[in-house]
Amino acid sequence: MSIAGKIALVTGAGTGIGKGVAVELARRGVQVAVHYNQSDAGALHTKQMIDELGGSCLLVQANVANKLEIERMVSRIAEHYGGVDLLVNNAALQLNHPLFDYSEADFDRMFNINLKGYWQCIQAVVPYMKAKQFGRIILMSSVHSKRPTDFDVVYSMTKGGIRMLGRESAIELAQYGITVNTIEPGAVDVGKQSARESKPFMTAEEMDKHKRQSRPIREKFPLGRVGRPLDVAQLVCFLASDESEFMTGSAIRLDGGSMLL
């Protein structure tokens, strides 16, 4: 399974899953555009990890809620590497506001980043993929795209939208040799919480109760552990490879079986 030489854009690659994906792609010889928005600290660390592996990467900054910034970013990648073969849509926000506390502005912000941003990143890379009649698009969604989890209503709404974005894009872009697949990770250990704006999804009182009621790990995760960014990255590598050429419009739950318990 070789993906070496391909050109990838991974959004939100300065932290968590995005970082894990970018590093693993680079380790396998993919030329990776490492996207970040507000702070380049995480992205610089991703770059350092890639450099240490002897891989190739390019740091790119954009606010994915802004179409012009997306277009500027993608054309810079194309100029630097000669196109874009693989898009990993990953940059997303999870605010964890309770239903009654959500403001209209926060609703818009969530939709603009998590859903409009995913779509407009697709729009921006399609011309380059069309030119090569080849493309792989991967949407990082969540188990929340199908199952409610009581964390953040609007976050789940955006993931429910992504479920359909994946299906619509798959049937529309197939004619250009582009496949679109969705990954639905469950809990993934991303170390120190990277999404700086996220509130805890439990109140202090609920957290206390949660701790007192803590259960053995296998009661929640049949395989005895939570996910790691590398689990997600390995699936991305498969979806990016030629071996997955007949797969499109699929959504793969990657949660160690936790949603089945």
Added chain:
Amino acid sequence: MLLSTYVVFITDSDSASGKAAIRRFIAEGAHFLLNSESGGAALSAELKLVEESGKQAIVVNIDLCKHADVMDMLQYAEQQIGTVTTLVHNSKVVLPSSIEYADEEQFSQSIAVNAKSAFICTQAAGKLMKEKQAGTIIYVSSIHAEKPTGSAFTYSIAKGAVNMLAKEAALVLGRFGIRVNTIETGPIEGDSQLFDSTISTLYNDYEYKVPNAVLGTQEDLAELIYFLSSDASTYINGADIRLDGGFLLHYMNVKMKKP
């Protein structure tokens, strides 16, 4: 929840589904809060029937994406006819739009009408229903919350979002005695134009892809809306009910019941 009088808030009363729902709830002696783009002009027949039933209808024409306006309206209605018992979100707009070429305006309009208004109305009505520890919320969604159209992706993604709104709200509001459900409506007359696609042949011969070759009506929808708002469905919460006569299950064209 035992209801003496329904107070039914319909988000798009001028639509065929809105009118059918009004007529169905008149039979239950309901009061109404009707959001009407025509300001009631398109509803003269229904409003006359409400009046004849001895109940009240408050007609408004507001932007359902503005929380403060929706809340003011619901609080005004609360004083006049009682707390809303039933929210029927049937607002929709289907804009032809492709992933490749759609513009941001189409995206924003579709999200606003199809999904954001559902969220804002749920927040506002949910707050009032919470006080009463009772209420039902029904989203009139579409099979396209699951099935891509190949012609209007902004509609599919918005209804996909509503699908998850319903499930999350069923948990959050369920703890306050409020039930939240989704109706995924299938084809009605004219949908072949609405979802005209160069990619998907779903709507070719659509009337025969319903196994019994009989399309559903707005009255079928109104009956289900009523059922989901009534005490006959107290254990139904967070469900997506497909109302399409089996259309989405169709597979073999040669087996269609086509004359």
